Amino acid sequence: MAKSTYYIPVGPIHPALKEPIRVEAEVEGEKIVKVDVKRGFAHRGIEYMGMKRNAIQTLYLSERICGICSISHPYAFVLGSEKALGIEAPPRAQYIRTVIAELERIHSHILWLGVIAHEMGFDSLLFWTWKGREKILDLLELITGNRINYSMYMIGGVRRDLKESHIKAIREAIDYYWKFTEQMKEIFLSDPVYKARTRGVAQLSKELALKLNVVGPVARAAGLRIDVRQDTPYDAYADIDVKAIVPQDIVGEVYGDGYDITLVRLYEIEQSLDIIEYCIDNLPEGKILAIPNYVALLNKIKKTQGEGIGMHEAPRGEVIHYFKYDGTRDGPAVWKVVAPSYNNINSWGPALLGAEVADIPIVVAYIDPCMCCNDRMAVVKDSSGKVLPYDLIRKKAIEKTMRIKKELGVRK
Template identity: 85%
Template sequence: MAKTTYYVPIGPIHPALKEPIRVEAEVEGEKIVKVDVKRGFAHRGIEYMGMKRNAIQTLYLSERICGICSISHPYAFVIGSEKALGIEAPPRAQYIRTIIAELERIHSHILWLGVIAHEIGFDSLLFWTWKGREKVLDILEAITGNRINYSMYMIGGVRRDLKESHIRVLKDMITYYWEFTEHMKEVFLSDPVYKARTRGVAQVSKDVALKLNLVGPTARAAGLRMDIRQDIPYDAYADIDVKAVVPQDIVGEARGDAYDVTMVRIYEIEQSLDIIEYCIDNLPEGKILAIPNYIALLNKIKKTEGEGIGAHEAPRGEVVHYFRYDGTRDGPAVWKVIAPSYNNINSWGYCLLGAEVADIPVVVAYIDPCMCCNDRVAVVKDSTGKILDYSILHRKAVEKTRALEKELGVMK
C-alpha cells in the first residue's frame, strides 16, 4: 500500500516567524520526509546603497543590517575600513569597542534563550529571561544613549568615551549577571522537560558542521573550537587570550543539538563578563579617535586606495565585511557583507529531514536566524535554466492574474 504524504508550507508570512523565510516540508504522518528552505524575501540592497554614500554614512547604514546585533556589522565595518585605509584605532578606543561588543553578546544570548523557551512553550521562562535582559540594555543606553543602534563606532575609534559612572554600573552589572547565569543553568540546563525537548533535536555532528560551514555557537555546540576572537584576535581580544566555549570542556562531550547550543550560549555570557571585567580593569588612558575631524577622515578616504577585510565574532557567529577604496571617492567602491545566518541556515535542511513536525520551531530557532542579515536576491530560472528577468516575471504575473479573474468570473 502506497504511503500518503502531505505538503506543509511554512512562511514566508507566518505567526511563528519574526522575519520572512519559507520552509516547504513534505510529511508522512508526523515525520518530515522531504524539505526545502527558500530565502531571499528580505533583500534591501544595502550593499548597493552603501557604495553610493560616503564611508561615514555607510557606517550608519551598516548598523541597520541587523536590529539585534547592531554593533556587530559596524564593528566588522570599521576593522575592514581601517585595514584598507591604514588607520589604527587608539588603545583606549579598542578596549571600549570590546566592552560594547561583549555587552551586545550578553543581551543577544539572553534574548535567544527567551526565544527558544517560547518556541517550546515556556512563555514564563521567556518573560523571566527578557526581564533579566533589561539590565544590560540599560547599561548600553547609559553608555551610548540608545538601547539599540548605538552609533558608537567610528573608523579609527569610537564616538564616546567611558566615564567613571559607566565603570561603576558595569561592575554592578557583572555582579548581577553572575548570579543570573547561575539561575539560567538551573531553569534551562537542569530542567528535565527542557532537556527532553531539546536533546537530540537539531543535532549536528562536528563533521557535518564543517561540511555545512556553520559558525558561532551553532558550530561550537558541535564541538568545533572556532571563534574569531580566538583565531584572529583584534582590539582588546589580542590581550585577553579568549578560548572558544565548547560542550566537551563543560560536560565532557559535544552532541551538537539544541541543548548544547543552549549550554554554549549561557557559558559564553559568563565569558563575556570576564572579558568586560578585564577591559575595565585594564582600560588604557588616551584619546578615542585616530582622526577626530570627520572632514579630514573623508578627505583621507578620498585619497587612499586599498582593500581590507573586517571580521568580528558576533553573537550568532562570524561577520565579515570586505572593502575596496579606489582613491577617487569618499566611500567604498566595493562593499560585501557576509553574516552568520547565511552559513547557519544551511543546517535547517539537514536537521529537519527525518524530524517531527513539532520540532520545526526549535530547528528554526536554534541557530538564532536573522533573515535581514542575509540580504540576498532570489534568482528565478525556468525549466531550461534561463534566468527570468523583471519583464518576464511581470508578464507571467499579469497572465496569472488574468487567468484567476477568468476562473472566478470577474473578467472585465
C-alpha cells in the same frame, strides 16, 4: 493506493517566524522525510546603497543590517575600513569597542534563550529571561544613548568615551549577571522538560558542521573550536587570550544539538562577563579617535586606494565585511557583507530530516536566524522560468508605480 506523504509549508509568514523565510516539509505521519528552504523574501539592497554614499553614512547604514547585531556589523565595518585605509584605533577605543561588543553578546544570548523557551511553549521562562535582559539594554542606553543602533563605532575609534559613572554601572551589571546566569543555568540545564525538548533535536555532527561551514555557537555546539576572537584576535581580544567554548570542556561529551547550544550560550555569557571586567580593569588612558575630524577622515578615504577585510565574532557567529577604496570618492567602491545566518541556515535541512513536525520551530530558532542578514540578491523570473534582466524589471516597476499613482489620483 493512498498517499503516504503530505506537504507542509511553513512561512514566509508564520507565528514561529520573526522574519520571512519558507520551510517546505514533506512528512510521513509526524516524521519529516524531505525538506527545502527558500530564502529571498527580505532583500533590501543595502550593499548597493552603501556604495552610493560616503563611508561614514555607509557605516550607520551597516548598523541597520540587523537590529539584534547592531554593533556586530559596524565592528566588522570599521575593522575592514581601517585595514584598507592603513589606520589603527587608539588602545582606549579598542577596549571600549570590546566592552560594548560583549555587552551586546550578553543581551543577544539572553534574548535567544527566551526565544527558544517561547518556541517550546515555555512562555513564563521567556518573560523571566527578558526581564533580566533589560538591565543590559538600560546599560547600553546609558553609555551610548540608545537601546539599539548605538552609533558608537567610528572608523579609527569610537564616538563616545566611558565615564566613571558608566564604569560603576558596568561593575554593578557584572555582579547582577553572575547571579542571574547561575539562575538561568539551573533552570535551563536542570529542567527535565527543556532537556527532553532539546536533547537530540537540531543535532549536527562535527563532520557535518564542517561540511556545511556553520559558525558561531552552532559550530561550537558541534565540538568545533572556532571563534574569531580566538583564531584572529583583534582590539582588546588580543590581550585576553579568548578560548572557544565547547560542550566537551563543560560536560565531557558532545551531541551537537539544541541542548548543547544552550550550554555554549550560557557559558559564553560568563565568558563575556570576564572579558568586560578585564577591559574596565585595564582600560588604557588616551584619545578615542585616530582622526577626530570627520572631514579629514573623508578626505583621506578619497585619496586612498586599498582593500581590507574586517571580521568580528558576533553573538550568532563570524561577521565579515570586505572593502575596496579606489581613491576617487569618499565611500567604498566595493562593499561585501557575509553574516553568520547565511552559513547557519544551511543546517536546517539535515537537522530537520527525521525530526517531527513540532520540532520545526525549535530547529528554525536554534541558529538564531536573521533573514535580512543573509539575503544576497533578488532574482525575478517570468512564468516560463526565464530570469528577467534588470532594465526590464526597472521599466515594469516604473510603469506599475505610474499606474498606481494614476488610480489614486496622485499628480506627482
